[in-house]
Amino acid sequence: MSGAQITIKPLTAQDIPQVAEIFCQQFPSLSWTSLGSNFIRKFVEWHFKFHPELALVAQDDGRLIGFVVGATGGHREYYRQVLHYAFPEFLAGSLLHPWRVFRPSFLTLWLEFFRSLRSTRISPKEIGMAKTGEKKGILCFVAVIEPAQAQGLGARLNQAFEKAAFKSGIEVLSAYTDISNLAARRLNEKCGWKQVRVDPHRKMVYFSKRLDDNL
């Protein structure tokens, strides 16, 4: 890792396979990942197609070593968007490969989606923002390859994402992670995100950050 050459730039179509690879490596226990690398590739493509302004990669001498992707709206809207996108994929997959439906990961994924639709809404009061009129965004996934971790790249990606989000008109960002993900929790705290909710039932922690000119 040369370090000095690391640049953060918008995700391009050519980067999608490498981003999908890093995604699968860094989120191995996510139920989405267990649906296979093809699904993750399409999922990254979806981010690139629908929210290109909120998709960045970190490059070191031409090699991708990290990425961050986000979406507009809150958690519920994000899951709705993904569900809407993923539904035909799953349906087609089920018809072509009916045995997939019985895979635990498949069922877990749908349960996760439906649970999320119900319970991830953070009230405006909880994050101290006006009820209406503010444009929200969500930092969905940030990841750095292992050899480059704990050297400040995660924070650089987060900060670049905040700037890109602010530039696109987003005023309040939210994010969430597993309670046990100490690196992600520390990263968010370090970047000035406020912990707004802990959900012991789903084992998730929710963060929020209001964006302004001082980024």
Ligand SMILES: CC(C)(COP(=O)(O)OP(=O)(O)OC[C@H]1O[C@@H](n2cnc3c(N)ncnc32)[C@H](O)[C@@H]1OP(=O)(O)O)[C@@H](O)C(=O)NCCC(=O)NCCS
């Ligand atoms: C979360 C992640 C992106 C952080 O990337 P990173 O490049 O290591 O982040 P940074 O180097 O900027 O470190 C941020 C802070 O987290 C701390 N940290 C990093 N790894 C840690 C770990 N395993 N445990 C505890 N703290 C850790 C760093 O020490 C730093 O805090 P400090 O400056 O006070 O020392 C990276 O660990 C990762 O890719 N994890 C897998 C994917 C993931 O879980 N993403 C987050 C959920 S979307």
